[in-house]
Amino acid sequence: MRAFVYASAISLAFSGTAAAAPKRVASLNLCTDELLLMLAEPRQILSVTHLAQRPAETPLWKVGQRYRRNDGTLLSVAGLKPDLVITMGGGVRDRVRIAQTLGIRILDVPYAQSLADVQASISLVANALGRPAAGNRLIGQIQGLQRTAPKRLHDTVWLGGGGRSLPATGLAADWMRLAGLRQRPLQGDRVSLEQLLVKPPAILLRSDYRQEQYSGEQRWLSHPLAKGTRKSRNIRTDGRRWTCMGPLIPGEIVRLRKLLSQ
Secondary structure: OHHHHHHHHHHHHHOOOOOOOOOOEEEOOHHHHHHHHHHOOHHHEEEEEHHHHOOOOOOOHHHHOOOEEEOOOOHHHHOOOOOEEEEEOOOHHHHHHHHHHHOOEEEEEOOOOOHHHHHHHHHHHHHHOOOHHHHHHHHHHHHHHHHOOOOOOEEEEEEOHHHEOOOOOOHHHHHHHHHOEEEOOOHHHEOOHHHHHHOOOOEEEEEOOOOOOOOHHHHHHOOHHHHOOOOOEEEEEOOOHHHHOOOOHHHHHHHHHHHHHO
């Protein structure tokens, strides 16, 4: 089924014919912003979303600020006359009809549900950009992490604001395993302060996503129990990299491995 989804995305974008490498590419989604910024030649990039220019949202914000920003809609980039627009998930057929009217090719990248999907997304975008070698380099990084995955896994709770956590199965958990971490199953993918006190994990992996914001969720993280007990090792992780869980994650996995080996 998933292979069919990716094949559909390609056919919608290119109508079954080989196309020249695009020269003016716009992205309408933060996750495709990151793919575009990591895979394209700088001269190919026409526009990224406003999120790609915010330090709180992506480590690539300085690079993102070099380009025109858009609000995530096709109409916001139509006047720039892109020859390829990349987006992610939902509404692709409506967008394709609009894009065809405007003479714009559009590529809809499915949301990744597994490490194989992440690699497929990288390959899909890289090939669309005429940059397969750049895609192969990123895929090679992921495959290298898979080949050297630690055998020992530490009981871990990934912790975000308000006690938000991650599922024990799926893409996030797969990335964590590559670092040597096993996400603990949690009811509703949340953890309470009481749970952290009664049954502390070996590793408390604290996301710093939007930590500078004043909110109830961030105040929750300032509680002493949310910072771990003597039985838990507290490790910070760059929460921005976990938003899309794509090609920005491998560098974080390498960093976490080094910390765990100390």
